[in-house]
Amino acid sequence: MTSKPTIPSANSLMNRRVHTVTPSMTLWEIVTFLTHHKISCAPVILETGDHRKQLAGFVSEQDCLEFLTNEMFYGNPRPPQTGATIMKKHPICVSPETDVFSLSSIFVHHGMRHLPVIDDENDLLGLVSRHDILKALERLYDASDDDWRIEHFPPDLHLIMNHRFLANKS
Secondary structure, three states: OOOOOOOOEHHHHOEOOOOOEOOOOEHHHHHHHHHHHOOOEEEEEOOOOOOOOEEEEEEEHHHHHHHHHHHHHHOOOOOOOEHHHHOEOOOOOEOOOOEHHHHHHHHHHHOOOEEEEEOOOOEEEEEEEHHHHHHHHHHHHHHOOHHHHHHHOOOOHHHHHHHHHHHHHO
16 A cells, blocks of 8 residues: 655745846836846835845736836836836735645636745745646646545546446447
8 A cells, every 4th residue: 555645735836936026116117127137027125134034025027017018009108117116016926835736726616837935034036837737737746646536536426427327328
């Protein structure tokens, strides 16, 4: 009998080396930053002197597209757009203990691509992506034995019965 696989959490899946932006960066600086680093989003971190990474918000390519096209089409806004004005101010965040199934549910139901992982002090610890979750689920599935799979992913008996009736019709 094989041992049951451990359910991974955000702590074991997240990327700890995260490119971040600040609230004072201009829209153009953020666009340049994202394209230069070939990333689709970045946490917005408060500028503090104590080396903490306080999460203020989250900015994505979609946010930049919206504000940049509006600025280019309608003209320069006053005051100019910055990280503080374009960021999502209350992004959905997860704790390091959030398990892979809860993470998957958040991604599926909210259509997100990345989630910030924060501690109790609202400090950014890392980012977890849909791709990270998919890889973890693949590893978990491969590591699980048949009994564990049946317990956690039971077959849909209605579907099996429907196949039987469909097969008998031919």
